[in-house]
Amino acid sequence: MAIRIFHISDIHIGMKFQRYPDTLRANLIESRFGAIKKAVAEADRLGCDVLAITGDIFESIKVAKRDVIRVTEILRAFSGDYVWILPGNHDYYDQQLQLWQTFNDNMPDNCVLMYENRVYNFEVQDIKVDVYASPCESKHSKVNNISWVKNINPDKNRMNILLAHGSIKEISPDLNNEYFPMTLGELNALxxxxxxxxxxxxxxxxxxxxxxxxxYNAGTPEPDGLNYRFDGNGWYIELDQSKNIYAKKIRLGTYKFYDINVKVNDQLSENELLKPFENEDLEKLIVRIHLDGYLDQEHYENRYEVLNVLDEKFAYVEIDEMALKPKFTVETIDKSFTKGSVPYALLMKLIEESDGETAHLAYELMMEVMDND
Ligand SMILES: [Mn+2]
Structure with a gap:
């Protein structure tokens, strides 16, 4: 006998992705609904009894009513015993809020909206379960919501499960300690x-x-920006009667973001640029590439022939070429100045006696002065 739980979190339905072109933006918005759909399908495929969502299903408390209803419709497809819903800090609970009223009015019967700091009792696969729910009631808080749990001695004859939302010090920084900060030590001690x-x-x-x-922290099931470097996952978790545990990460994300540096040397080739994405479906990648290094004059001048091909391959690509420069060589001096002229002699001396970068800088200044004439 075992309880099977599928855990997801932080879907942020209602995120707008305004910096992206229309079609991609619409796809990114849609893919967040898709992530919940996939979670439901995976939870069913794995025979889960419970789908647990630990906060921030919604990006804000002002999310459109039709989107809230749509989420409840997607959850309705889950055939397990329970859907546990915990309000997070983006979609915090307030009785007055339209958000949770709409959700509550439309949610499927197996859905339990845990909006109070208390123990909720369940029976799953003949195992008695106590869920210690610690929902958020505001967007920010300097203190976490689990202190009430510290005062309770959990009944060892039951399965004790905490659902909480907030930053965990050891996992990622919460610089101003404003997101219900917790520590792993604190959680372990419960x-x-x-x-x-x-x-x-x-x-x-x-x-x-x-x-x-x-x-367990699920992370978001659908990557949401260039600073998110993971696939987008949920956790499949099995707990047997003797409280043995087995958990496995399940990929749910459709899109994936990459923000990477590519060091170039002399040449620019499509193959080299695509190397970091070898096992990926390029059409589902949103990519920013920071190019860094020197290219041969010819490769530098023709770089867009290569770079423009990337536009077709990725869902979206941004190239940052601030640190990309044409290589400065004797040939460049030869092409630009007459042999025996002062600039020619000066640059040749610089390139012989110092590094190429100094000569390059002098060359650029000289070209600038000559342009101004
Ligand atoms: Mn949050």
Missing amino acids: GMDLCLIGHTHVPFPLSQETTTDRI
Whole structure:
């Protein structure tokens, strides 16, 4: 006998992606609904009893009503016993809010909206389960919401599961300590059999599979920006009667973001530029490439022949060529100045006696002065 839980978090339905072109923007918005759909499908495929969502399903408390209803419709497809819903800090709980009223009015019968700091009792696969819910009631808080749990001695004869939302110090920085900050030590000390946490957009643990960890952070199931370097995952978690645990990361994301540096030397080739993405579906990648280095004059002049091809390959690509420069050589001096002229002699001396960069700088200044004439 075992309880099977599928854990996701931080879907942020309602994110707008305004910096991207229209079609991609629409696809990114749509893919967040797709991530919940995939989570439901995977949870069913793996025979999960519970789908647990630990906060920030929605980007804000002002998300469109039709989007809230759409999420409840997607959740309706889940055939397990329960959907556990915890309000996070972006979609915090307030009775007055339209958001949670709409959700509550439309959610499927197996959905439990945990908006109070308290223990919710369940029975799953004949195993008695106590869920310690710690929802958010505001966007920010200097203190976390788990202190009430510290005062309770969990009943060891039941399965004790914490659902909470907030930053975890050891996983990612919360510089101003304003997102319900927790620590792993604090969570471990609660004596829970399982802690399902949301908020930090970094999956924890980082391993693909584990039989020892008790604290899980799902990260977002659908990557949401250039600073998110993971696939987008959920956790499949099995807990048996004796409280043995097995967990496995399940990929849910459609799009993936890459923000990378590519060092170039002399030549620019499509193959080299695509090397970092070898096992990826390029059409689902949003990429920023920072080019850094020197190119032969010819490669430098023709660089857009290569770079423009990338536009067709990726869902979206941005090239930063601030640190890309044409290589400065004797040939460049030869081409630009008459042999025996003062600039010619000066540059030749510089290139012989110092590094190429100094000669290059002098060359650029000289070209500038000559342009001004
Ligand atoms: Mn959050």
